[in-house]
Amino acid sequence: MIEPLLPAPRLKREDWPGRTPAPSQALRDGILWILRTGARWSELPQVKYPPYKAVHRWFQEWVKDGTFRAVLRALAVDLKERASFDPEEGFVDAFFASAKKGALCVGKTKQGKGTKVIAVADGACLLLTIGAASASPYETKLLKATLDERLVDELPERLIGDKAYDADKLDERLWQERGVKLIASHRRGRKTRTQDGRELRRYRRCRKVERIFAWLQHFRRLVTRYEVKVENFLGFLHLGCILLLLRRF
Template identity: 50%
Template structure:
């Protein structure tokens, strides 16, 4: 897949050019747009780097630039810039946000990998706004309960303002979590588990919001259209998250194409 001219104009200044050597020697850097298109082909197809078609720059070049951009935090900066722009234009609704997590099998192990009944894997956590626009993603071990992963994904958000209400499924029914979020000005809305022993803290009126939780599930459906995000093949969690952020970049860019 390749970016359209309109999409490229939106992010071109956020993608750094290759640094030139002080002595002027060495080969010239390949065009950064061509390299990014090659990386996005890997993201979309889930193929190995060595299978990159000859229509793109050499796979070694694309892989090397991917590593450089990941280490420089380029993907994070691009997504944050797009999210901030959208927020300033009134395209983000924080009145109610949705949270969920999705398990990814980790084929090669590595950091942020944990054991579960489904095998070793990583948990992708995400928060979206009232319209389903992604506001935060994090990559964490799949072993801990999702309740313990909430605050970390909030810390990884793309914009500074916090949600007013955060809506999740029964996995987020936790009085300590409710109290921690309340101290940050966030109201947690989640159905009670059937085995809950303490008194109920939610009422039916608030839980009507739960019916709109499909918006965060839709985000994961969009995310997993990019096959490199479906199964984790990267040993380093930073590399896997870089692919997740690239997918988020493409999803956010669609907001500017309307």
């Protein structure tokens, strides 16, 4: 299912001088090594993998043409068709990835400058959407753009989050535009109670999306952002999610 979505290997032209193109499998293994270790591209072992400039160039091409996202979406759709999707409730949360370089989509917070990774998962720990943005804006302002990049067409009936998603305007917009009911714990000091106490009990299962974050942070390249372009960092996120879906499901 994945193989048709991967770019075809380049072959050396007989009438064109130059080096023989590196095998596609070796290029993918080199990208996975960078994802797992979090090392610099120049530290890629030359004995085991192709030259790091070639691996980096291919990685940028696959990010640009949407290869990683297409593979991730194909896996998510396949799992959904096999009845692994829970349409009743989904969970939303975010984690902070510190940034060591100045770049786009990097904001300042109390923890320092970095990027915020926001994701939505269903009750079966199936990833529905994931995105990366500046860490400065509130998560309520990033949720709509994250849902627009979802991997499957359907959205859960209820979306459960923590206090960061407690906003009346967000509740109304999600219900009117998408038919999704947002359930979030009340912020401290809120005068008007808008959530039902019985539905707030669903927040206890919000650890399911946090479990996905714990799995993703096993890849050191995702703990700290070194990429100047946010598209490259998002490409590593998609690649890490691909490995999670392949291993778990």
